[in-house]
Amino acid sequence: MIKVSIVRLTFSLFLLLLSLQLWAFQSTQLVKDARSQIGQTLYYDPAYTALKYPTGDVPLIKGVCTDVVVRALRHQNIDLQQRIHEDMKENFKNYPQKWGLKSPDKNIDHRRVPNIQTYFQRQGYVVKDQNFKAGDIVTWDLGKGLVHIGIVSNQTTLFSKTPLIIHNIGRGTQENDILHEYKITGHYRLPIQLK
Numbered sequence: 001m002i003k004v005s006i007v008r009l010t011f012s013l014f015l016l017l018l019s020l021q022l023w024a025f026q027s028t029q030l031v032k033d034a035r036s037q038i039g040q041t042l043y044y045d046p047a048y049t050a051l052k053y054p055t056g057d058v059p060l061i062k063g064v065c066t067d068v069v070v071r072a073l074r075h076q077n078i079d080l081q082q083r084i085h086e087d088m089k090e091n092f093k094n095y096p097q098k099w100g101l102k103s104p105d106k107n108i109d110h111r112r113v114p115n116i117q118t119y120f121q122r123q124g125y126v127v128k129d130q131n132f133k134a135g136d137i138v139t140w141d142l143g144k145g146l147v148h149i150g151i152v153s154n155q156t157t158l159f160s161k162t163p164l165i166i167h168n169i170g171r172g173t174q175e176n177d178i179l180h181e182y183k184i185t186g187h188y189r190l191p192i193q194l195k
Helices: 002-035 065-074 080-094 113-123
Strands: 137-143 146-156 163-167 174-176 183-188
Touching: 002 065, 002 146, 002 163, 065 080, 065 113, 065 146, 065 163, 080 113, 113 137, 113 146, 113 183
Parallel strands: none
Antiparallel strands: 137 146, 137 183, 146 163, 163 174
């Protein structure tokens, strides 16, 4: 009986360690996929654009803050355009009603920070602590009705060891120290089971 318990415990620990390694690999890969946009996405362009569906995107040279997240997650086989659109079709009233739409719009819904926040909350991806890990996704209130989103980097500031953020706040995709520059309104961590 004791041998069976030890085997089960050992197997459980093995699965836990494997799960942690897979999560670490995925989060590192998400950061790399976000970072690969630096020098590629050079402009901030919030213009409404008709997109193919699923996996629609504006040209890589331009975009908004949400595009950094959407593009990085697509490398993980997570298409926020499709996932948010499908969830909004079934649960439209649960999403922000700020834009005067009567139904979901697959061209723009996934490019709006409040919709991404709502989707992540509905999926249970909220992190309640201030332990920001590489691959986490953070949202901010910039003031005056402006919101922002970015991905926590695996790089930190030299002295305070504050994680850098990969984002597009107006000058193309960049990686810099903005984590505590604005009011944080959301902290999310996507599980590896999404693949």
